[in-house]
Amino acid sequence: MNNDEEDSDIEEEYPRQQIVLNEYTFQRLKQIDPTITDIDVELNTDYNGDKSFFHKIDWVKDGDCIADNNQLRRVHISYDVSGTDYMLGEEGQNLPTKHQLQDFFSCIYRSRSIKVLGFSNIDIDINDEFGGSLIEGLGGHPSLENLEYSLGILGSIGIEALGKVLRHPESKLKYLLLSSCQVDDEELSIVCDSLLGNIRMRRLCLTGRTNITLTGWQVFSNFLQNPNCNLIQLTLDSTGINDESANLLGTALCGSSVKNLNLSVKSISKIGWQTFLNQLSQSSLKRLYLGDDNDIDDNSLPALANIRTLKALVLGWVKSITPIGWRSLFNSLQSRGSQLVKLDISYSKVGNEGITALGRLLSNTNTLKTLDMGSMSYQPNNITSQGWQTFFTTLQDSNLSLVKLFLCNNNIGDDVMPSLTRAVSNMNLLKCLNLSGNDLVSPTGWLALSDYLQSPNFALEELDLNYNNINDNMVAAFSSALANNKTLQRLCLEEEDSNEDDDEDEYEYITRGWSAITTLLCNKSSIMNTYNSNHTLCDVNTLSDFRPDDLESYLKLNKNEDKVEVARQKILQTHFSSEDDATSNIQELLDMELEVMPTAIAWIGRPTPINWTGTSVSGLSLLYNLTKRVPDLFDSNTQNEKQCAGKRKHVA
Numbered sequence: 001m002n003n004d005e006e007d008s009d010i011e012e013e014y015p016r017q018q019i020v021l022n023e024y025t026f027q028r029l030k031q032i033d034p035t036i037t038d039i040d041v042e043l044n045t046d047y048n049g050d051k052s053f054f055h056k057i058d059w060v061k062d063g064d065c066i067a068d069n070n071q072l073r074r075v076h077i078s079y080d081v082s083g084t085d086y087m088l089g090e091e092g093q094n095l096p097t098k099h100q101l102q103d104f105f106s107c108i109y110r111s112r113s114i115k116v117l118g119f120s121n122i123d124i125d126i127n128d129e130f131g132g133s134l135i136e137g138l139g140g141h142p143s144l145e146n147l148e149y150s151l152g153i154l155g156s157i158g159i160e161a162l163g164k165v166l167r168h169p170e171s172k173l174k175y176l177l178l179s180s181c182q183v184d185d186e187e188l189s190i191v192c193d194s195l196l197g198n199i200r201m202r203r204l205c206l207t208g209r210t211n212i213t214l215t216g217w218q219v220f221s222n223f224l225q226n227p228n229c230n231l232i233q234l235t236l237d238s239t240g241i242n243d244e245s246a247n248l249l250g251t252a253l254c255g256s257s258v259k260n261l262n263l264s265v266k267s268i269s270k271i272g273w274q275t276f277l278n279q280l281s282q283s284s285l286k287r288l289y290l291g292d293d294n295d296i297d298d299n300s301l302p303a304l305a306n307i308r309t310l311k312a313l314v315l316g317w318v319k320s321i322t323p324i325g326w327r328s329l330f331n332s333l334q335s336r337g338s339q340l341v342k343l344d345i346s347y348s349k350v351g352n353e354g355i356t357a358l359g360r361l362l363s364n365t366n367t368l369k370t371l372d373m374g375s376m377s378y379q380p381n382n383i384t385s386q387g388w389q390t391f392f393t394t395l396q397d398s399n400l401s402l403v404k405l406f407l408c409n410n411n412i413g414d415d416v417m418p419s420l421t422r423a424v425s426n427m428n429l430l431k432c433l434n435l436s437g438n439d440l441v442s443p444t445g446w447l448a449l450s451d452y453l454q455s456p457n458f459a460l461e462e463l464d465l466n467y468n469n470i471n472d473n474m475v476a477a478f479s480s481a482l483a484n485n486k487t488l489q490r491l492c493l494e495e496e497d498s499n500e501d502d503d504e505d506e507y508e509y510i511t512r513g514w515s516a517i518t519t520l521l522c523n524k525s526s527i528m529n530t531y532n533s534n535h536t537l538c539d540v541n542t543l544s545d546f547r548p549d550d551l552e553s554y555l556k557l558n559k560n561e562d563k564v565e566v567a568r569q570k571i572l573q574t575h576f577s578s579e580d581d582a583t584s585n586i587q588e589l590l591d592m593e594l595e596v597m598p599t600a601i602a603w604i605g606r607p608t609p610i611n612w613t614g615t616s617v618s619g620l621s622l623l624y625n626l627t628k629r630v631p632d633l634f635d636s637n638t639q640n641e642k643q644c645a646g647k648r649k650h651v652a
Contacts, residue, residue: 432464480516
C-alpha cells in the first residue's frame with residue numbers, strides 16, 4: 001500500500017459530470033462520444049407525467065452502448081419524485097417493468113469500463129427479492145470500484161445482497177457509500193462482516209439518517225480493530241454518534257488501519273470532543289476533517305498538535321473556537337514542528353491573535369501545500385486590515401511552498417493588497433489563488449496584482465477574482481501583463497448579478513475589457529503578433545453579455561495541448577481564412593528566404609491532431625494559393641536550374 005493510495009480523495013478520482021440520459025445524450029452514447037463518461041439514468045416520469053426516457057429504450061437492442069462502451073466511467077440511477085418512494089422493480093403506470101430493469105442491469109454487468117455505480121431515492125423491498133437479485137448480480141463485476149447508495153432503504157434483503165457483492169472473491173470494490181439509508185445495528189453488523197471478507201476495500205462512507213445504537217457502534221469499533229480490516233478512509237458525518245460511541249470509536253482508531261477520518265456530528269459535547277481528540281493523539285491519522293459546526297472548543301485543540309503523523313487538518317465552520325484557542329493551536333504546532341500539508345480554517349473566527357500566530361507558524365514550515373482561509377469575514381469582529389498586513393508581511397521572507405491559497409470573502413481592502421502581492425510573488429510553486437469576493441478592493445487597488453502577473457516567480461494556473469470591483473481598465477492591465485505568460489489556464493471574472501436595489505453607478509461592469517482579453521489570445525495586427533499571442537489561457541469564467549463571439553473560439557483552441565498547432569490554427573483562421581486575406585498576406589510567405597520555404601510549406605500542410613478541440617482549418621487552401629502564385633517552388637527541375645544559374649553567376 002503506497003502513500004498516494006492513502007492520501008487520495010475518491011471525489012478527485014471520479015469527478016461527476018451529471019449528464020442526464022435523454023434522447024440527445026443517448027445518441028452520443030451510441031456513437032461512443034469520448035466526452036460522455038458519466039450519465040444519470042432517471043427511472044421516474046418527466047414533469048408532464050409521460051414515460052421516462054429510460055422506459056422508451058429497448059435495452060436488449062441498444063444496450064451495447066453501455067455494455068461495450070470503453071469511455072463510460074460512472075452510472076448513477078435515480079428515482080426523484082417528491083414525496084414518493086420507489087421500490088426497485090415496482091411496476092405501475094409509466095414505471096419501468098422488471099424485464100426492462102433486468103435488461104438494463106445486464107448491460108451494467110457486462111461493462112468493463114464502469115468504475116462507479118450509484119443509486120439514490122430507491123428502496124429495496126423487504127418482501128420482494130427482485131431488487132435484491134439485481135444488486136446481487138453486481139458481485140464480481142470486472143471493473144466496478146465504487147458503490148454508492150443514498151436516500152434509500154436497503155432493508156434486510158438489500159443488505160444481504162450487498163453483503164454478497166462485498167464478499168465476492170473477485171470483487172474489485174474499494175469504496176462503499178451508504179448515505180441516509182437508515183442503517184440499523186443488525187444491518188451494520190452484516191456490512192462489517194462482509195467488509196472483512198473484502199481485501200480491496202479502502203474507503204467507507206456512512207452518513208446521514210441511521211438507527212445505530214451503542215451496541216452497533218461497539219460492533220463497528222471491533223470491526224475497525226480487526227486485523228483483516230483494511231480501511232484507510234472513514235467518513236461518519238451526521239450519524240448521531242454521541243460521547244459514549246465517540247469514546248469507543250477513539251479507542252478503536254488508535255489501533256486501526258484508518259489514516260483519513262471525516263467526523264462532522266453535532267451530537268458530541270465539548271467534553272466528549274476533548275476526550276475523543278485526546279485519544280486520537282495516540283493514533284497514526286494523516287487526515288482529519290472536523291468541520292461543519294462541530295462543538296469543539298479551545299480546550300480540545302491542544303490534543304490536535306500531538307498527532308505527530310497529521311498531514312491534513314480541516315477545522316472550517318467550527319464557531320466555538322475563539323482567537324485565543326487558534327493562537328494556542330498554531331503555537332503548539334510550531335513548537336512541535338508541524339508537518340501539515342493541508343490546513344483549512346475557513347469560516348472561522350481566527351482574529352488578529354490567531355492570524356499572527358499562524359504567520360509565525362507558516363514562516364517556519366515548508367511542507368504546507370494547501371491553505372484555505374476563505375470566508376472568515378462572516379465572523380463578526382474578526383481579522384482587521386492591520387492583522388492581514390502583519391500576516392502577509394510575515395510571509396514575505398518565508399520558505400512556503402504553497403500550491404493552493406484561498407482568501408475569498410475576507411473584506412481585504414486596498415491597504416492590504418501591496419503586502420499580499422509581495423507575499424504571493426515569493427511563492428514560486430503557487431498554482432491556484434482565490435481572491436474572490438473581496439469587494440472592498442477598488443479598481444486602483446487591483447493594480448498591484450498586475451505586477452504580480454509579470455513576476456518571474458509567477459506560476460499560477462488558476463486565478464479566481466469573481467465578484468470583485470474589477471473594471472475595463474483592470475482587465476486591460478491584466479491582459480497586458482499576461483501577454484507572455486505560459487502558465488495561467490483559468491481566469492475567473494464573474495460579476496455580481498444586478499438587481500433593482502443596486503446602484504449601478506457605483507458598480508462598473510466589464511464591457512470593452514473582453515476585447516482586451518480577445519486580443520491577448522489572438523493579436524490580429526500581424527502574423528508574428530498572432531504567433532506570439534497567449535496560447536495557454538483556456539477558461540475565462542464569466543457569463544457576461546459583453547463577451548465577443550470570437551473569445552469563446554480562441555479559448556477552445558487554447559484547450560489543446562499542442563501549442564504549435566494552436567498558433568498555426570490562429571494564423572490560418574485570422575490571416576488566411578478568406579480569399580482577400582490570403583491574397584494580401586501571402587506576400588509575407590513569398591518574402592521568406594528560399595532555404596526556409598520547405599519548412600514553411602510543411603507547416604502549411606501539417607494535418608490537425610486527432611481529438612482536436614474547437615475550430616480546425618486546413619492549410620491546403622493556402623497551399624493551393626501559394627502553388628498558383630509561385631509554381632516554380634514545387635517544380636524540382638526549375639529549382640535545380642535556378643540553383644545552378646546562381647552558382648555560375650557567383651563564379652563569374
